[in-house]
Amino acid sequence: MRFDTVIIGGGLTGLVAGIRLQKAGQNTAIVSSGQNALHFFSGSFESFGEPTRELADLFSEAGIHLHYKEGVRLMPMGTFRPSALSLEDISLFPKPQFGKKVLLVNIVGYHDFFSSFIAQGLEEAGMDVRIRFLNLTEMGIKAPGEMRSVQLARTLDRNWEKVVQEVRLLLKDDDTVILPQVFGLQDASIPGRIRQSLPAQVVFAGTLPPSVPGIRTLHLLKHRYGVLGGTYLMGDEVVQAHLYEGVVHSVVTKNLGQHYLEAGTFILATGSFFSKGLSSTPEKVYEPIFGADVSFLPDRNGWYNPSFAEKQPYIGFGVCTDGDLRVLKDGAPLSNLYAAGSILGATHPELGTGAGMCLRSALKAADSILSGPVPSHSDNSPCHSDNSPCHSEQSEESVESQA
């Protein structure tokens, strides 16, 4: 099967690049071996500045509304973090003390929302907090068998008005209500409608995964990609690539076997370690499909920081590219393979980290593709990272170079 572009990896990066290319008239396919990091998404696109018109349109056409305000957001453990570009659900405040009297609402039987940690954090920031529990059964709502965010959201999306009623009864002179982020899985308008129905500021606070706003975002992007005519191959894995003289001709997938996916250009958006875009042995970090050059610290002892909460160096490891995001292999760019998203690690500090970097690199890779192939071998600015040198692999087993 032949496409203009085949995108490997169907998370935030692959979908945004795919939508951009479909909008520009390309015929693309996305291959994704499993679900992705949007299932853990907080709702804030870290390190993205003010959204361009193009980006805001791309999201709003998919039914996703973004807002941008420099400030801080409340984290699931009651701490605060600087954030800017976010989904509409996420409240952004100029400073951590965003209210005086806070009613913090949890749900009986739900163990994935840490209300007492949050209360402690808010009290440290100078707020008065009362925690109250909703009892779904007493409210006449049949609780789901499994009390996790997604199952709860499916139930509460049908019953959010009852929740509003109950919260109204609990409200005294509180200026703020905090609810867990378990609303609006299928219907993105519900968080906004809850906000409008309560006479206090409403803040939705993060829960343990899976992330309800993240999954909703994923489904909306995926739906939009389908409407634009994109082909999404869910649950399939690229296991091999056919290269010839620095050009990728086709990729082989687990499900399609002998039926290769051919394309003019390819995007590698397979994510980081969690998604297996990067893998490691005790000796090295490598990219499994193309054997692309990867920047990592040679000394394994430097990969981790023993303190869990500290910055972990391995998160910064990533695939090396040139300035147009073309993937380097053995020091030279493959002319039609671009990398984008968290597989880049922090090898491009100017792109930032987190989901903001994913958006920016997805659009950049798509734009490089749309502006046509300009193989500029002189423009090799491999690996911007200062402490993690690039490592070339001798052709990995998975790559079949044709003679």
Add this chain to the structure above:
Amino acid sequence: MKYQEYTVSPHNFEECTKCTVCTVYCPVLEVNPLYPGPKQAGPDGERLRLKDPAFFDAALKYCLNCKRCEVACPSGVKVADLIQSARLKYDHSPIKLRDRILASTDFMGKMVRPIAPVANLVTGMGVTKTALDAILAIDRHRSFPKYSGRSFEFWLNRQRKEQAAFPQQVAYFHGCYVNYNYPQLGKDLVKVLNALGVGVQLLDKEKCCGIALITNKMTKEATAHATHNVAVLEKAVEKGLKIVTTSSTCTLTLRDEYPELLGVDNSAVRDSVLLASRFIYEKLEQGAALPFRKDFHKKIAYHTPCHMEKLGWGVFSEKLLRMIPGVEFTLLDSACCGIAGTYGFKKENYKTSQAIGEPLFENIRTVNPDVVACDCETCKWQIEMSTGYPVQNPISILADALE
């Protein structure tokens, strides 16, 4: 330290990172509070079962074996295979007569076919349904698939000579449904393949693929079927024949369930077993052409059956249908219809089954197509019973669209 790279646990269960992604996609977890869900029933439970088989939980029987958890898992854990293997290995409860009857699709076919008109009348009668419901716990809402008077094998055998005259040959694994209940689908396949210059042969006495035996934990019988089928498939493959199929579930069983669940080695035939839509798509891609009618108009909504989703071949059926001039095509959101083979026939599962299917039925009603297309016979019964819309295999639609 190389051993790390080569150690693979059964069904990859040690790869589980406890990320909870699978729990988002399990259709049973959503509606049946008795079911522990893929993570607990699969990798979590496996750790306990390995310690002590007493940890086996009988509630694993509620698993549909839809494989949606596997398709979603970012870490490649074969969650559904773990669950089905555990049932085969640890569940020693006696097999009900009802389950034996439901599982023995080809035995029933053989017995009932000669008295088809009577059998259809009897199984369709209110009294019989009530009796089946009361005595065997087969839900009264279900309509039994009709039995055909002449088997497909009988029909194809009569034109062996004509078929042998075609320059290219394939063998057809038709399955019980085509043979006993709906020979028309087999005839449609023969029509389309003949139009492409391909003649169709029977295998040397295929048996039911055995999926219903597996899900009703009749391991011994299932293994006997698998061994027999692999032997006849090998015979065909040795003659240089590809094997085509028209049922996504039979295909998945022949290719993946045999080695994964029954330990039957099918490596000599696995890559030769192709769903007809893939075979036909590949012929067309290589330059063959089909003589389409000019006056064909149909609004088609395509439903991807769970096992098709797992195979990852829905794309072939989709692209084929889109190729037909005069087709208005909609891809339905991927969701389980709830029947899962014999599962939905059981009285204790009827409600769960219908609740699972509801989002799909709703989606179909909204699209309001002329016909729903799908490659699975049990989905067909379920969707037709629950929505009233007609359901056709893509191959039959293709046959209708030919001159």
